[in-house]
Amino acid sequence: xxxxxxxxxxxxxxxxxxxxxxxxxxxxxxxxxxxxxxxxxxxxxxxxxxxxxxxxxxxxxxxxxxxxxxxxxxxxxxxxxxxxxxxxxxxxxxxxxxxxxxxxxxxxxxxxxxxxxxxxxxxxxxxxxxxxxxxxxxxxxxxxxxxxxxxxxxxxxxxxxxxxxxxxxxxxxxxxxxxxxxxxxxxxxxxxxxxxxxxxxxxxxxxxxxxxxxxxxxxxxxxxxxxxxxxxxxxxxxxxxxxxxxxxxx
Amino acid sequence: xxxxxxxxxxxxxxxxxxxxxxxxxxxxxxxxxxxxxxxxxxxxxxxxxxxxxxxxxxxxxxxxxxxxxxxxxxxxxxxxxxxxxxxxxxxxxxxxxxxxxxxxxxxxxxxxxxxxxxxxxxxxxxxxxxxxxxxxxxxxxxxxxxxxxxxxxxxxxxxxxxxxxxxxxxxxxxxxxxxxxxxxxxxxxxxxxxxxxxxxxxxxxxxxxxxxxxxxxxxxxxxxxxxxxxxxxxxxxxxxxxxxxxxxxxxxxxxxxxxxxxxxx
Numbered sequence: 001x002x003x004x005x006x007x008x009x010x011x012x013x014x015x016x017x018x019x020x021x022x023x024x025x026x027x028x029x030x031x032x033x034x035x036x037x038x039x040x041x042x043x044x045x046x047x048x049x050x051x052x053x054x055x056x057x058x059x060x061x062x063x064x065x066x067x068x069x070x071x072x073x074x075x076x077x078x079x080x081x082x083x084x085x086x087x088x089x090x091x092x093x094x095x096x097x098x099x100x101x102x103x104x105x106x107x108x109x110x111x112x113x114x115x116x117x118x119x120x121x122x123x124x125x126x127x128x129x130x131x132x133x134x135x136x137x138x139x140x141x142x143x144x145x146x147x148x149x150x151x152x153x154x155x156x157x158x159x160x161x162x163x164x165x166x167x168x169x170x171x172x173x174x175x176x177x178x179x180x181x182x183x184x185x186x187x188x189x190x191x192x193x194x195x196x197x198x199x200x201x202x203x204x205x206x207x208x209x210x211x212x213x214x215x216x217x218x219x220x221x222x223x224x225x226x227x228x229x230x231x232x233x234x235x236x237x238x239x240x241x242x243x244x245x246x247x248x249x250x
Numbered sequence: 251x252x253x254x255x256x257x258x259x260x261x262x263x264x265x266x267x268x269x270x271x272x273x274x275x276x277x278x279x280x281x282x283x284x285x286x287x288x289x290x291x292x293x294x295x296x297x298x299x300x301x302x303x304x305x306x307x308x309x310x311x312x313x314x315x316x317x318x319x320x321x322x323x324x325x326x327x328x329x330x331x332x333x334x335x336x337x338x339x340x341x342x343x344x345x346x347x348x349x350x351x352x353x354x355x356x357x358x359x360x361x362x363x364x365x366x367x368x369x370x371x372x373x374x375x376x377x378x379x380x381x382x383x384x385x386x387x388x389x390x391x392x393x394x395x396x397x398x399x400x401x402x403x404x405x406x407x408x409x410x411x412x413x414x415x416x417x418x419x420x421x422x423x424x425x426x427x428x429x430x431x432x433x434x435x436x437x438x439x440x441x442x443x444x445x446x447x448x449x450x451x452x453x454x455x456x457x458x459x460x461x462x463x464x465x466x467x468x469x470x471x472x473x474x475x476x477x478x479x480x481x482x483x484x485x486x487x488x489x490x491x492x493x494x495x496x497x498x499x500x501x502x503x504x505x506x507x508x509x510x511x512x513x514x515x
Contacts, residue, residue, distance in 0.1 A: 023360030024454060028318060031353055036325045042317065049314025056306025057449065059299045067296025071275050071287070078283050087282050098270035104304060105452040107267065108311050112456060113476070120472035162437050163428050170421045177414045185413055186476030190456070193447040193483035199271075201444075229440035232483060 013058035021054060060104070069202055076207040080214045085157075089150050095207065096149035096231065099199045100142040109194050110134040110141075113187045122183055122247065136242065141191050144238035145231045149204060152227035156211050156218060162226045169233040176240045181250050184243025191239045192232040201228060257309050264305045272297065311453050319457025320464075326350050327465040347408050347466075354404040354458065358397035358482065361451045368392055368446055382497045383435070388490065395489030396446055396482050400455060403481035407462045410469055413477045420484040427491040435494035443487040447479055455479055 032040055040046065072095070079088050100106060114134035118125040123133050155162065177185060208227040212218040279287060287293055325331060326349050362368060372385040406416055428436060455478045463474040
């Protein structure tokens, strides 16, 4: 792979990321110019930041496609063919855990949540306490995604019906909400949507579809899906429990 | 100079974030699969891109997407902008925040309609259903679902009503729909909830919520600030299940008249 070709790739990806961002930029520009009609403070910094976001996201996705996706897909296929349940489940857990720890949206939200909690006086506002709260939040979510992927793999292997598991999960979320402290509820519910974006979705889907393809009597289109659903449900339960552990019961 | 300092700090933190994935793949490749990696140079360059890209993204997020969401929220709720500066008691009337709802809905709709993972899900959905679910129809439905969700979420922050009541009601609708929706759409619908909130949308939407809750009088960011993303992931599930039900109903209705005619003959 020579340099100019790579740069061309990055340019192409940048254009894609820019297209993703364009609707947001249009809406914000419209509101600033037509409705609010006030100057945007720190316009220069925001501009530089936007360029960094576009460049960063493009390089990140390009790197994922070059390195992590092929590796992950190969590994998922090799492990399912090997047929060793222990290694498969261990791989499922660590895959969920490690991809979630590196998930950009989660890093951003956990940092914000810790900042807000410190501002509100819920936790001490010294730097080490704030960053350990954010890290605790991320470890909790990552652990829950790991468990979710294990559960999803077991579901595909044992052919459990998905909707009973999901409905059972919803009922658990609601029951735990009644005893959880109010400060954690919002962030816990948000955690479900945050976990499943750039890295986790493609790798986890590769695992699910690979499994459903290899096991006889499973439909990859039906059984391959549903892993993501667990990965958005379990974080809510785990983060609610984390809130109870940190702030105490309501 | 300050940007470079921040960047170096983010670079170090990012290295720690990516370490688990590298350890995982290394461990499984060497000890369990016992295979050599194909094309190690390409893998190495790819990992480097992931590392630099993530660093730039996270640093840019703090400079651009977070501030912009918060600035917009505070400008849109500014008493002078709302024409409430003569209202000294600052009592909150949810009807005065019309532009906020419009902004929330516009952000929700515009980010979802362009979302690449939604396009992929819509493609698969039309495949699973044998064309009964059209790609464009599904994407429109989900985008309307998200924009309605974020709009309702802002209404919740402004009125300060408890989040779990809305989510509880949403779950009840999802459970109810699950019993009537076509079987094949269910896993896809559940997945689509997580898919709609992308890496770019999450920070903007979260900042909007935090900005709203800190500038609307009487709201506390620690309690009211989060929850918008939850709305944005719940409503697509309802929308996709509803769309599945609708297309089933439509196709059964178009089949029925033919049957009746046959009976007549």
